[in-house]
Amino acid sequence: MMGEICGGSLGKVFTKAKPYVLMVGLQFGLAGTFIFSMASINHGMNRFVFIVYRNAIAAFALAPFAFIFERKLRPKMTICVFLQIMALGFLEPVLDQGFTFIGMQYTSASFASAIMNAVPSVTFVLAVILRLERVKIKEVRSQAKVVGTLVTFAGALLMTLYKGPIIKLFYSGNTRQHQDEGSQSPHTHWLVGTLYLLLGCLAWSSFYILQSITVKKYPAELSLSSLICLSGALQGTAVALVVERHPTAWSVGWDYRIFAPLYTGIVSSGIAYYVQGLVMQSRGPVFVTAFNPLCMIIVAVLGSFLLAEQIHLGSVIGGIIIAVGLYSVVWGKGKDYSDLAPPPTTKETQQQLPITTVDISRMDTDEKASTK
Numbered sequence: 001m002m003g004e005i006c007g008g009s010l011g012k013v014f015t016k017a018k019p020y021v022l023m024v025g026l027q028f029g030l031a032g033t034f035i036f037s038m039a040s041i042n043h044g045m046n047r048f049v050f051i052v053y054r055n056a057i058a059a060f061a062l063a064p065f066a067f068i069f070e071r072k073l074r075p076k077m078t079i080c081v082f083l084q085i086m087a088l089g090f091l092e093p094v095l096d097q098g099f100t101f102i103g104m105q106y107t108s109a110s111f112a113s114a115i116m117n118a119v120p121s122v123t124f125v126l127a128v129i130l131r132l133e134r135v136k137i138k139e140v141r142s143q144a145k146v147v148g149t150l151v152t153f154a155g156a157l158l159m160t161l162y163k164g165p166i167i168k169l170f171y172s173g174n175t176r177q178h179q180d181e182g183s184q185s186p187h188t189h190w191l192v193g194t195l196y197l198l199l200g201c202l203a204w205s206s207f208y209i210l211q212s213i214t215v216k217k218y219p220a221e222l223s224l225s226s227l228i229c230l231s232g233a234l235q236g237t238a239v240a241l242v243v244e245r246h247p248t249a250w251s252v253g254w255d256y257r258i259f260a261p262l263y264t265g266i267v268s269s270g271i272a273y274y275v276q277g278l279v280m281q282s283r284g285p286v287f288v289t290a291f292n293p294l295c296m297i298i299v300a301v302l303g304s305f306l307l308a309e310q311i312h313l314g315s316v317i318g319g320i321i322i323a324v325g326l327y328s329v330v331w332g333k334g335k336d337y338s339d340l341a342p343p344p345t346t347k348e349t350q351q352q353l354p355i356t357t358v359d360i361s362r363m364d365t366d367e368k369a370s371t372k
Contacts, residue, residue, distance in 0.1 A: 031298035040260035057265030066222035093232020099200035106193025120289035144332035151325025225273035
């Protein structure tokens with residue numbers, strides 16, 4: 001009896017902690033995305049080709065698992081779901097990754113990961129517009145979400161406008177790109193890069209919103225993730241063939257040009273889409289985007305040592321402000337989720353109604369009638 005109680009309590013704790021554990025682990029995986037992507041682009045790999053390889057690898061890596069484990073669970077494909085999958089493949093694999101890589105070239109990997117902290121706030125605004133989130137301005141939880149959204153935007157603005165150096169661990173490798181560009185100043189490049197990153201934020205937020213809608217109509221996370229990656233690879237191929245016409249751009253070697261697509265395809269596209277869809281079914285898109293500040297910290301540390309990136313004071317202060325605003329939104333969202341939790345069961349609700357003598361007499365009468 002005691003073992004059953006302990007086992008039940010541990011099961012409840014694991015169930016509550018599971019979304020948090022999955023999302024924290026996912027942030028470590030996503031941190032490698034910025035590092036590997038920046039390294040491969042610095043080594044000369046075309047960003048459009050990188051997107052194609054990344055999503056193609058993710059699709060082929062997930063397809064066998066989706067076929068085996070969701071063979072009996074996979075719902076019927078409809079035209080509406082098919083169009084939503086095509087839109088998802090264009091929003092994140094093509095638009096978001098494309099704009100993010102361009103912005104990362106003009107700025108840095110750590111700055112790109114920090115700007116991406118605005119995704120939860122943008123997702124919250126879109127969710128409110130589409131009535132996926134409720135806001136009652138008189139409630140404290142709604143005030144926390146609104147104030148947190150405004151604070152997050154202020155932090156992103158500070159990171160964009162102020163780039164005073166706080167510490168230089170190594171010489172920034174990004175200055176080479178700024179010098180090669182020639183005519184324009186580094187500050188102009190930084191603003192242009194930030195604009196691309198913000199467009200990537202908008203595309204990523206739209207992806208989260210649409211994914212939360214699609215996963216309810218097609219509740220097979222592995223199959224959905226594989227189809228999204230396949231759709232992104234096909235659409236990315238069309239874009240890459242138009243933009244990059246040199247066959248040498250598609251060549252790979254035993255360096256970052258092959259390791260980066262393998263890592264980002266399996267971890268950042270395949271596993272990430274699956275984990276996000278799994279958690280999104282119970283917690284929603286705002287909760288899923290709540291752990292981005294952890295990714296920012298990991299990328300900032302690794303980027304300084306591995307990519308010789310420069311850490312700016314505006315990035316540090318803006319990142320802290322973004323984190324504060326972000327968790328204000330998460331706190332309000334957590335209050336919404338706690339209100340939706342089912343009430344605890346009591347002994348009175350578990351007791352069954354007793355069988356009365358009238359019920360017994362009716363049963364006897366029915367048995368006699370059936371024998372006749």
